[in-house]
Amino acid sequence: MNYRQTRHENVVLFMGACMAPPHLAIITSFCKGRTLYSVVRDTKNTLDINKTRQIAQEIVKGMGYLHAKGIVHKDLKSKNVFHDTNKVIITDFGLFGISGVVQEGRRDNELKLPHGWICYLAPEIVRRMSPGNNEDRLPFSNAADVYAFGTIWYELQARDWPIINQPVEATIWQVGSGEGIKKVLAEINLGKEVTEILSACWAYDLRERPTFTQLADMLEKLPKLNRRLSHPGHFWKSAEYVS
Template identity: 30%
Template sequence: MEQFEKVKSLGRGAQGTVILVKRKADQSKFVIKKIYMEDQSPEDQEEVMNEIKVLAKLAHPNVVAYYGSFMEDGDLNVVMEYADGGTLFQHIQRAKQPLSEEEILSIFAQLVLAINHLHQKKILHRDLKTKNIFMTKKLQLKLGDFGLSKMLGSQTSFAQSAVGTPYYLSPELCEGKPYNHKSDVWAIGCVLYELTTFRHAFDATNLPALVMSIVQAQYTPVPTSYSDELRQTVQMCLMKNPEDRPDVQELMAVPIVKQYINQSEVEVSEEQEKVKAKSKPFFETGTVSTALKSAKESAVSRNSSGVSTTSGGPSTDDIMAEVQEEAQFERLIQKMRGSLRIEDRIFHRVPYFKCFKGTDMVTWMLDNLGIRNRTEAINAAQTWMDAGVFYHVTRSELFTDSESLFRFK
């Protein structure tokens, strides 16, 4: 679409990249989720199309608005509302002191309203977490990322597959039992707990221990600086037995929650017209132009698989040029993910899961990118680490060509 220019990349993953774009006519900002469909398995393609189906069914001030989608050069581009305050996870990370009860309940009320809208549409979110909850600078909540959402038919109220982010999985999912909307309520409780304590309700250094904690352990109590009503709301949501948990409608009726829901509904009423705009798709075809300067010319040629090779090997500067070529770099990272040995490992007697060794990455870069030596490979890897592509499991600042463990973001 020529009426847009790229502002910056907001994130990247195994399926593609998320880009912030600006409409030239009025400087309005939107998010485009660019997905490399040709590189996806049939299952992944189905997940992508499911997200679009879910987005098309939703229209709520506390849900990320969907404006349309289009195919371009084999990539699916999904155009969505931009929340300029980042994620709720980032909001928590930026906090220098505990959040006030008023702020927590305001955020929580908006989240409950968003989940209630999903459940009224017979949709389960199934991957609710602070990284999938977006915020505006005015602290209006926008629920997003519906790739794992499940639409329920009228014949059943249960979904069988156990999916989602481990820290937010409910006990019934950990035990492989059927679940319904009560699992979303558990995840809501996990988010509320995180808002009050800045940590996960249940934590462990490996997946089996985490599952055991979720199923059997009790969470550390919410600080007594918060009201009994708020602490009891957390307790209600985190009941081990789903039958003992409230549904969203019952949660909305809790007095302390109801009070902030009423306030929230008044505050977001002016957003309704913006949400209505999603029923008038104006993204149909074209290309997204970029405001970034093109990468400097180099002696890099591209092979059929999209990996750069040269007779002498690119320098670290050439690698950085690849970073600026968004589609090329995303495919490179995806190939790296598929080639490196990513598995559960032990580091300094502590178990970590889904990790790779620094030395394995250096070797892969030498074998696949034509980089001249290990020093240049280390420099390039450090640049990618600084850009947030991956991180050290202990949050170390430096990349090393060693047995140290790293994870992709």
């Protein structure tokens, strides 16, 4: 991968790198605005349907560009997307390291998982994930990035992750088996077109997931509505833990 050759309005600009150990660093342009994670969870920030579509389209354009360059993001999530006024910037592509989520335990390695992180991982990755596996052994792919986008698309509608209030072990099973996502898709009521995009991105079989080029077409066909989204609870429920 040659990040120096990446130039796109929706992708953070690579400016340089320091490769002299132990000082390893990548320098990028400064991202204005807030992370998409913060934007969607800000109750004072009203997101109408057209706005969520516009944000999604810009993410899709940026990701389509990266894939065309042969770059797999590996860690696409709302915290790695910045939103400023009417512009979206994708950051931290290709930099994922499993060491960042693995903590050395007293007896054995244990997974230290950031809150909500599992929801962005495709099931084929979750099934292979363990403290002893580094990222080179995990099946990251273009299709896995599309799955992660599906979770962002859900966040734009629901303002939260699809699986919440569950123990880590339960979340891993829900995603790895695909059962949790089936439950979410069965309960949401977002309209046919919006749900079709979710179902396509979250397809358990990676071969059935669309490309970002195909997603661009799907988003373009979404009906343009003028009404605003009501409180998320009126439309869907996340998969919640029931004791």
